[in-house]
Amino acid sequence: MAGFAVWRHPRPRGAEGRCIGGRTDLPVDPRKAKRLAHRIRAHARRHGLPREVITSPLARAADVGRWLRRWGFRWQVDAALAEMDFGAWDGRPWASLPRAEFDRWMADFRGFGFDGGETLDALLARAAAWQPPCALAVGHAGWINARRWAGAPLTPATWPRPPRYGERVDVG
Template identity: 70%
Template sequence: MLTIWRHPRPIGATGRCIGARTDLPVDPRKAKRLAHRIRAHARRQGLPRDVVTSPLRRAADVGRWLQRWGFRWRVDAALREMDFGDWDGCRWEQIPPTAFDAWMTDFNGFGFGPGECLRELMARAATWQPPCALAVGHAGWITARLWAAQQKGQVPTAATWPVPLGYAQATSTPFAS
């Protein structure tokens, strides 16, 4: 099983659409605190000191702490958050209601301009092969991975999409979905 943690709460994310193009920092103390929790989990489970993270700072900063403590840290772009295209980084109230409604109507296939649709994120998350048993990633990616593993063949809608994992929380998912 892969245990994946959602990164700590990023600085400046409140009220904004944050995806793969908005590389926000996290409070270094929160990154260190999550790294401590991952290190303790690895020790309790007898896991190798090996972690993979998204390249975005909000996840990678945790990997940097673990590396300082002797973990092998790898970065994998396939773990990055969904790419919201032109919406990425915008305040939610800046997004035209008609565009938001179009996304809710075609939740799985809506294209975010030069970004990716949920269907593409789900394919990326479902086919990713973990190089180790510990990872730090993003809520959208984690939810997509879990959906692919647990809801095989079902197309998500805005009404059926699960509540995302909380900041600095962990879940387990099969190595192969």
């Protein structure tokens, strides 16, 4: 498939001030999941796309897929779309992380494993290798940024800003 549209999931409950990755499965307001599902359904209609969607298994993305399935979409779940695994940091308040640990990450931005988690290089490889089975997906900011990364030098300063909650990003 040449290109596809991926939406960032709706804002999860309980994420404020916390490092949220692939190990922390936070809920979303059902109304926000339904609202995003409506936008995806309208996009599919407008562009004549098949009624198929793939999501991350995490509730903040999968809840959107559940709505679409109720409306006749074929819904698939793929763990390869999950957010980056922040290891021992996942779910913790950012303020609780010692400055020395954060500095360690910044010094090895692509290779730091978050004490048992995934490196950015591993996320970049996972996102680049993923083959979309359909034209519509719901995922996470880190994965989306990794997928659209152009391969230029990657540093903390050049990492792109995350897409807004519910934002559509067209990627190849």
